[in-house]
Amino acid sequence: xxxxxxxxxxxxxxxxxxxxxxxxxxxxxxxxxxxxxxxxxxxxxxxxxxxxxxxxxxxxxxxxxxxxxxxxxxxxxxxxxxxxxxxxxxxxxxxxxxxxxxxxxxxxxxxxxxxxxxxxxxxxxxxxxxxxxxxxxxxxxxxxxxxxxxxxxxxxxxxxxxxxxxxxxxxxxxxxxxxxxxxxxxxxxxxxxxxxxxxxxxxxxxxxxxxxxxxxxxxxxxxxxxxxxxxxxxxxxxxxxxxxxxxxxxxxxxxxxxxxxxxxxxxxxxxxxxxxxxxxxxxxxxxxxxxxxxxxxxxxxxxxxxxxxxxxxxxxxxxxxxxxxxxxxxxxxxxxxxxxxxxxxxxxxxxxxxxxxxxxxxxxxxxxxxxxxxxxxxxxxxxx
Amino acid sequence: xxxxxxxxxxxxxxxxxxxxxxxxxxxxxxxxxxxxxxxxxxxxxxxxxxxxxxxxxxxxxxxxxxxxxxxxxxxxxxxxxxxxxxxxxxxxxxxxxxxxxxxxxxxxxxxxxxxxxxxxxxxxxxxxxxxxxxxxxxxxxxxxxxxxxxxxxxxxxxxxxxxxxxxxxxxxxxxxxxxxxxxxxxxxxxxxxxxxxxxxxxxxxxxxxxxxxxxxxxxxxxxxxxxxxxxxxxxxxxxxxxxxxxxxxxxxxxxxxxxxxxxxxxxxxxxxxxxxxxxxxxxxxxxxxxxxxxxxxxxxxxxxxxxxxxxxxxxxxxxxxxxxxxxxxxxxxxxxxxxxxxxxxxxxxxxxxxxxxxxxxxxxxxxxxxxxxxxxxxxxxxxxxxx
Numbered sequence: 001x002x003x004x005x006x007x008x009x010x011x012x013x014x015x016x017x018x019x020x021x022x023x024x025x026x027x028x029x030x031x032x033x034x035x036x037x038x039x040x041x042x043x044x045x046x047x048x049x050x051x052x053x054x055x056x057x058x059x060x061x062x063x064x065x066x067x068x069x070x071x072x073x074x075x076x077x078x079x080x081x082x083x084x085x086x087x088x089x090x091x092x093x094x095x096x097x098x099x100x101x102x103x104x105x106x107x108x109x110x111x112x113x114x115x116x117x118x119x120x121x122x123x124x125x126x127x128x129x130x131x132x133x134x135x136x137x138x139x140x141x142x143x144x145x146x147x148x149x150x151x152x153x154x155x156x157x158x159x160x161x162x163x164x165x166x167x168x169x170x171x172x173x174x175x176x177x178x179x180x181x182x183x184x185x186x187x188x189x190x191x192x193x194x195x196x197x198x199x200x201x202x203x204x205x206x207x208x209x210x211x212x213x214x215x216x217x218x219x220x221x222x223x224x225x226x227x228x229x230x231x232x233x234x235x236x237x238x239x240x241x242x243x244x245x246x247x248x249x250x251x252x253x254x255x256x257x258x259x260x261x262x263x264x265x266x267x268x269x270x271x272x273x274x275x276x277x278x279x280x281x282x283x284x285x286x287x288x289x290x291x292x293x294x295x296x297x298x299x300x301x302x303x304x305x306x307x308x309x310x311x312x313x314x315x316x317x318x319x320x321x322x323x324x325x326x327x328x329x330x331x332x333x334x335x336x337x338x339x340x341x342x343x344x345x346x347x348x349x350x351x352x353x354x355x356x357x358x359x360x361x362x363x364x365x366x367x368x369x370x371x372x373x374x375x376x377x378x379x380x381x382x383x384x
Numbered sequence: 385x386x387x388x389x390x391x392x393x394x395x396x397x398x399x400x401x402x403x404x405x406x407x408x409x410x411x412x413x414x415x416x417x418x419x420x421x422x423x424x425x426x427x428x429x430x431x432x433x434x435x436x437x438x439x440x441x442x443x444x445x446x447x448x449x450x451x452x453x454x455x456x457x458x459x460x461x462x463x464x465x466x467x468x469x470x471x472x473x474x475x476x477x478x479x480x481x482x483x484x485x486x487x488x489x490x491x492x493x494x495x496x497x498x499x500x501x502x503x504x505x506x507x508x509x510x511x512x513x514x515x516x517x518x519x520x521x522x523x524x525x526x527x528x529x530x531x532x533x534x535x536x537x538x539x540x541x542x543x544x545x546x547x548x549x550x551x552x553x554x555x556x557x558x559x560x561x562x563x564x565x566x567x568x569x570x571x572x573x574x575x576x577x578x579x580x581x582x583x584x585x586x587x588x589x590x591x592x593x594x595x596x597x598x599x600x601x602x603x604x605x606x607x608x609x610x611x612x613x614x615x616x617x618x619x620x621x622x623x624x625x626x627x628x629x630x631x632x633x634x635x636x637x638x639x640x641x642x643x644x645x646x647x648x649x650x651x652x653x654x655x656x657x658x659x660x661x662x663x664x665x666x667x668x669x670x671x672x673x674x675x676x677x678x679x680x681x682x683x684x685x686x687x688x689x690x691x692x693x694x695x696x697x698x699x700x701x702x703x704x705x706x707x708x709x710x711x712x713x714x715x716x717x718x719x720x721x722x723x724x725x726x727x728x729x730x731x732x733x734x735x736x737x738x739x740x741x742x743x744x745x746x747x748x749x750x751x752x753x754x755x756x757x758x759x760x761x762x763x764x765x766x767x768x769x770x771x
Contacts, residue, residue: 079622083593209467209604214594220603238463342737349730353723377594 001051003043004061017195019043024176028195029167035103040064041194045225049184050177053374055089065098067227077224084214087374100227103197110189113259116204119244120235130156135168136188140265148265155257180375185216190225197229205236211313214376242281242317249287258291268292276304283330284321298333312341385435387427388445401579403427408560413551419487424448425578429571429609434561436472437758449482451611461608468598471758471768484611487581494573497643500588503628504619514540519552524649532649539641564759570600574609581613589621595697598760626665626701633671640674652676660688667714668705682717690725
C-alpha cells in the first residue's frame with residue numbers, strides 16, 4: 001500500500017490536506033486560519049489499518065516526512081491490533097523520519113456535542129479548542145453541518161473555547177479499503193490530531209477502566225499516535241457514562257447543548273437508541289433536562305432493544321441508580337431488560353453445550369450470519 | 385497513613401532499605417554493590433493501596449522527597465484503582481516533591497524463572513540485570529533461596545546478564561494491610577524498581593492485550609510508577625503463553641532453567657497445577673523438554689480445572705495447537721475441561737435466572753463463601769454499597 005502525492009490546497013476560507021492512499025484521494029479540510037504542514041503523519045495513521053488488513057507493506061513517499069516517535073508508536077500499535085484480531089497482520093513500514101513541530105497554539109479536544117466530548121471539555125480548563133468533524137462518524141449535508149457549527153461555536157465560546165470545524169471524506173475512504181469503524185475510528189482522530197499538531201489533543205473515552213475492551217479509541221492505543229509535537233491523551237475513563245451525564249447536567253446551559261442523537265446532529269429525536277439511553281440515564285439519576293423530554297411514560301421503552309455485554313453494563317449501572325433513588329417502576333423495566341438479555345445468552349449457551357448447536361445451525365439455514373467487517377475482535381461466525 | 389523513618393543499614397554483603405508505614409517497618413535487602421535510593425518513592429508506591437483501602441490521606445515525611453513525576457501519576461493510578469474496585473477510595477497524597485536520579489547503570493527486568501520473565505529477558509537485548517525477589521510471591525528458607533540464586537545466577541550469566549537477588553518482608557506487610565496480592569503485587573514491583581532506580585525496568589506481563597482484566601500488573605498502571613529517572617515498562621502482552629513457551633524452548637539451555645512450580649522454586653514437581661499446565665502446553669506443541677517429564681499418560685490432567693475465562697482462553701489456545709498437530713487424545717481432554725467449565729457457568733446462570741438462586745443459597749447455607757481481601761475487582765459475595 002502506498003501513500004504519495006500529499007498536497008496542501010488553500011481556498012479563501014479553508015486549507016485542505018490531501019494525499020493518495022493507493023488510488024484513493026483522502027482529504028481533510030480545516031478553517032483557513034489554522035496552520036497545516038505538508039507532512040505524512042496523518043496519512044500514516046489512517047493508512048495503517050487498511051495496510052494491516054491487506055497484509056501489505058506500507059510505503060510513504062519519502063518527500064513527506066513522518067514523526068520518528070509516531071513510527072515507534074506504530075510498531076506497538078500493530079502488536080496490539082494484531083493481538084486483538086489476528087486478521088490484522090503486522091506489516092513493514094517505510095518512510096523518511098523527521099521530528100514533528102507544533103503547528104497551532106493551544107490544546108485541543110475532539111467534540112461532537114455528546115456526553116463524552118462535553119464531559120472532557122468541561123473537565124480540562126486548559127482546552128482552548130474543540131474539534132468538530134463532519135465525515136467521521138456522521139456525514140451531514142452542508143446546511144445541517146453549518147447549523148451544527150453555528151450552534152457549537154456559540155457553545156464553545158461560552159466555555160471560553162474556539163470551535164474548529166473539520167471536514168473529511170474519511171467515512172468513504174474507510175468504506176473503500178478500511179476495516180470496521182469500531183476499530184478504525186481512533187486512527188481517524190489520531191490523524192486529525194497529527195494534522196493540526198496542537199501541543200496536546202484529548203480523545204474523550206466512551207468506556208471506563210472497568211469496562212474497557214478492544215475498541216477503536218482506547219487508553220493503550222490513542223497515545224501511540226502521538227508525535228514529538230503532539231501528545232494524544234485518552235481522557236475520561238475514570239467516569240462511567242452515568243457519572244459523566246450527572247456532571248454535565250450540573251450546568252443547565254451546558255446540558256442544553258447536549259446532542260446524542262443518531263438520527264439528527266442538531267436535535268435529539270428522543271426515540272432512537274442513543275436518545276433513549278440518555279433519557280433512561282436521566283430518569284435513573286432523577287435529572288430533568290431541557291434537551292430531552294422527561295421519560296415519564298415508560299411506554300417508549302417497550303420496543304427498546306439492547307443486547308450484548310456493553311449494553312448489559314449500561315442496564316445494570318442504571319438499574320443500580322434507579323434502585324438507589326427508589327424509582328421502582330424504572331428499576332422494574334431495567335431489570336426485565338437485563339433478564340431478557342441473560343435468558344437469551346443462556347439459551348444460546350444451552351444450545352451450544354447440550355444440543356451441539358443444532359438450533360443455531362437451523363437458524364443459519366434461514367438467516368445467513370452477516371460477515372462482519374474486520375474489527376476489534378475475530379468474527380466468531382467466520383473464523384480464519 | 386504515614387511513611388516515616390526511612391533508613392539504610394548495611395552489613396557485610398547486603399544493604400537494607402527500610403521505612404515505616406504507620407507502625408509497620410517494611411524492608412528490602414539488596415546486594416551491597418548496588419546503590420539504593422534514599423527518597424520516599426519506593427514507600428509511596430507501596431503505601432498507596434493500604435491508604436486507599438483505609439480511606440486515609442497518605443503523608444510521606446518531608447525529609448524524604450518523592451519524584452515529581454510519580455506524584456503527578458499517583459492521581460491517575462488512584463482513579464484506575466478506584467474505578468476497578470470502589471472500596472479503594474481516592475485519598476490526598478502529601479509529600480515533598482523532588483527529582484529522582486538514576487541509581488544504577490543498566491536496564492533491569494523482574495525475573496523468577498517462569499515463562500513470562502524468561503520470555504521478556506530473551507526478547508529485550510537491552511536488559512542487563514535480572515531481579516529475583518524472595519518474599520514477593522513466595523517466601524523461601526535461606527538455603528532454598530541460595531540454591532535458586534546460584535542456579536539463576538549461572539543462567540543469567542549464560543545470557544550475558546547479571547542476577548540481582550533481593551529479599552523483602554512484603555508478604556508480612558501485605559498481610560498487615562490486607563490488600564489482595566492480585567492487586568498489590570504491581571505496587572511492590574514498582575516500589576523495588578524505584579528503589580533501585582535503573583533507567584528502565586521491565587515488568588513481564590502475564591496476560592495478553594485481548595484478555596486484559598483489572599490486575600496488579602497492567603499495561604495501564606505499571607508505567608504510572610515511573611519517575612524522572614526510571615521508566616517502568618509492561619512487556620510481553622502481545623504474546624500468548626504458548627507463543628512465549630515455544631520461544632523459550634527454541635533454546636534448550638533456556639528451557640532447561642524454566643521453573644513454573646508452585647511447590648518448589650528449584651525444581652518442577654511435575655504434579656502441581658502449574659507444572660501440569662506447562663506439561664500440557666509442551667505436549668500440545670510437541671515439545672520435549674528436559675525440565676519437564678513428557679506427558680505420556682493424560683490421566684494426570686484430570687485434576688486440572690478451568691477456573692476462569694482467562695484460563696479458558698489458554699486451554700483453547702492449547703486445544704488449537706493440539707488439533708493442529710493431530711494430537712487427538714490431548715484435544716479430547718482439553719475439550720472436555722473447557723466444556724465442563726462452560727456447563728458449570730451455564731448451571732450457575734440457570735440457577736440465578738430460572739430458579740431464583742435457590743441452589744446457590746442452599747449451597748451457601750452449608751459453605752460460607754470466603755470473604756476476599758480487597759483486590760482488583762469488587763467481592764460479589766459481599767458487595768459494599770457506595771455513596
